[in-house]
Amino acid sequence: MKAIAITWLLGFSIVFIGNLDLQSLALYTKEQKQILMQAQDSVVMEKEGVFTGWADPHTVEIRIDEESMAFQVAKDVEKYFDNIEDKDLVCFKYVDKPVENDFSVEQLLLTEIHKIKVNIE
Incomplete structure (x- = not known):
């Protein structure tokens, strides 16, 4: 599994390993969701x-x-x-x-x- 860390300019980060738990995306803003989805797409x-x-x-x-x-x-x-x-x-x-x-x-x-x-x- 690949680990991906995403850091926003606001000073916090999210780390997920393997497939992103898409149901938990409800907790994030639209901008954060877009960044997470782009990162998920990059995992080939x-x-x-x-x-x-x-x-x-x-x-x-x-x-x-x-x-x-x-x-x-x-x-x-x-x-x-x-x-x-x-x-x-x-x-x-x-x-x-x-x-x-x-x-x-x-x-x-x-x-x-x-x-x-x-x-x-």
Whole structure:
């Protein structure tokens, strides 16, 4: 886990480790929330898994350690899927990002993906 410390000019700081507890954001001002969300976005995670397919036009499913997870796919990342087929082993990077205007809901956003091995099953 990565630790992130954020210090404001007002003289106080917040330290959080790993994923930010989004429900606790209600305690912060709008400006503080924006700073925390930017810091959360900067924590890029990398994993390997089996690509299982498209759930809808902007969401893919990847199985990691026998658990399927859904990831949002930004337009600039879609091009990486041109050579990825169902059941390919992939390496990918993502950020855990809150849904805009609802900090209690998180979504996983792919930032990069590439194939490691063809159809492993």
